Structures are given as structure tokens and as C-alpha cells.
Amino acid sequence: MKPELQDLPLIDNSGGHRFELTVNHSTAFMEYGDREGALALFHTEVPGQLEGQGVGTALVEKVLAEIERQQRQLIPLCPFVTSYLKRHPEWQRLVAPAYQRWFQPAPQP
Template sequence: MKPELQDLPLLDNTGSHRFELTVNHATAFMEYGDREEALALFHTEVPAQLEGQGVGTALVEKVLAEVEQRHRQLIPLCPFVTAYLKRHPEWQRLVAPAYQRWFAPSQS
């Protein structure tokens, strides 16, 4: 994560079921749904003026840290989150068992 994004707070907007990260008066967000012991991540949105600045990556990293802090599992339904998890296998430990197969090495 870029240093200038590290100290920005992650807001859990429970009313809208989304995590929010505001940067320079624009808000990136990740929609989620609460499941029994897991948090399902549905969609990530980064405003056009924030694209290419690492905001999406910072949002994913902050959300993953929050999921871990809450001792929850993760259901990664968002393609952006899934792509991040494939590039950063150390976070795959949070993925709910039923979804682990998405990250297993392919058998050729």
C-alpha cells in the first residue's frame, strides 16, 4: 500500500453494507454482505479520479485486515478481490473453505 494511503481510515458503512475509503474528497467502496461466519465481498468501485493511484489496492488490503481483525472468513465474489488474492496468497488464509478451490494450483 502506498504510504500516503496507510493512515486513511476505513469506514464500515453498515447501513449501505459497504466499506469506504475517502481520498481527496472522493470515496472508493466495497459492497459486502454478512453471512454466518463469513463476509461476502461483492463489488469494488473506485471513482475515475482515483484510478491508477493504488486506492483500490489500499481498499482491499484494509478490508482484508478488518476481516482478519473480526476473526471472520471471507467469501471473495468480487473479481477485483479475487485477482488481489491470487497475487497475494498470504491472504488466502481468510477465504472460507468452500471457496478455497478457486485458489488451488491448477492440475494439468
């Protein structure tokens, strides 16, 4: 995570079912919901003016840290989150068991 984003607070807007990260008066967010006893992450959105600045990555990292802090499991339904987890397998420990297979290597022929 870029140092300038590290100290920004992650807001849990539980009424809107989304985590929010505000940078320079613009808000990136990740929609979530409870499913199967875990926290399902549905969609991540970063405003155009924040794209390419590491804001999406910071949001994912802050959300994963919050899920871990709450001792919960996650269901990564958002393609951005799934892509992040594939690049950072150390976070796959949070993935609910039924979804772990998404991160297993493909069988070799």
C-alpha cells in the first residue's frame, strides 16, 4: 500500500453495506453482505479521478485486514478482490473453505 494511503481510515458504512475509503474528496467503495456466515465482497468501485493511484489496492488491503480483525471468513465474489487474492496468496487464509478451490492450481495434463 502506498504510504500516503496507509493512514486513511476505512469506513464501514453498514447501512449502505459498503466499506469506503475517501481520498482527496472522492470515495472508493466495496459493497458487501453477509452470506453463509461469512462476509461476501460483491463489487469494488474506484472513481475515475483516483484510478491508477493504488486506491483500489489500498481499499482491498484495508478490508482484508478488517475481516481478519473481526475473525471472519470472506467470500470473494468481486473480480477485483479475486484478482488481488491470486496475486497475494498470503490473504487466501481468510477465504471461506467452500471458495478455496478458486485459488488452487489447475491440474497438469
